[in-house]
Amino acid sequence: MTQVIEKVAWIHLDAGRLLTARTHGRDRFYLPGGKPEPGETIEQTLLREVREELGVTLDASTITPFLTVEAPADGKPAGTTVRTVCCTATPTGAPGPCSEIAEIAYLTHGDRPRASATTREVLDRLAATGRLLRW
Template identity: 75%
Template structure:
């Protein structure tokens, strides 16, 4: 039986590039976000996680789900999956690495091998729609 980890993530595009974050001690980039706390809704978790990780404030009224992706979990035992509900949202402030985040980057489709399985799937989908720079 597979273990499933629930996560939320923010999809933020800037000039055809996808915002991604790398945590301390990891090599791959991920979509910014994290796990909901007990009793927390997915939109509440997203607003909290983005404030903690990137120092920006998401407008709760604009948080909209766009896709849910299930993919193998990086660095976890075989069979562990991550189910990530991805959202868009308006924000105020400039994303800056905070807390567990070591680095942020704005990625193109050409950066896909530097990312987690979930982030690769999002990059592929955005590239297929023409919303992401290819290289």
């Protein structure tokens, strides 16, 4: 039986690099964001998760759906998929590790091996459109 985990993530590019975060105890980098709480909208989840994980406030009026990615879930039983709604939004403040985040990194397409399956898919799509550095 296939299980689907729903998530929301923030897509933030800086100089052709994608902002990612690594949680304590993990070795892969993920997109900032997380699972909606019961009754939360995509926008509410994105605002809450980015504030908790990175200490950044997003401008709610600029939240724009960017793409939806489905990929195998890292560290979960076979057949588990993560469906991630990825959005862009304008931040206030500089991102930094907060809460469960051990480290942030701006990845290029060449950094794919360091990323989760979902993040690799986003890196591939951004590189294909020329929005991401390839090295």
